[in-house]
Amino acid sequence: MRITIDREACIGSGLCALIAPAVFDQNDDDGLVELLDEGPLTDPVGTVKDAVQRCPAAALGSHPD
Numbered sequence: 001m002r003i004t005i006d007r008e009a010c011i012g013s014g015l016c017a018l019i020a021p022a023v024f025d026q027n028d029d030d031g032l033v034e035l036l037d038e039g040p041l042t043d044p045v046g047t048v049k050d051a052v053q054r055c056p057a058a059a060l061g062s063h064p065d
């Protein structure tokens, strides 16, 4: 699985970093999402998919390899 982020769509809610902190973080300056682990994933795949689905701005994507 490969993860993508859209920083232009992100509204900085921080939910992704809360759910899957090994994969997502928030930029110290603007609060927008940062991708820490594009894959292979250090958080369980289900957790990462949950973060992707719960993003309120639909700024995250998960793609099969």
Ligand code: SF4
Pocket (backbone or CB within 6 Å): 009, 010, 011, 012, 013, 014, 015, 016, 017, 024, 026, 032, 033, 054, 055, 056, 057, 058, 059, 060
């Ligand atoms: S959950 Fe979505 S809107 Fe919130 S910080 Fe992550 S990418 Fe941005």
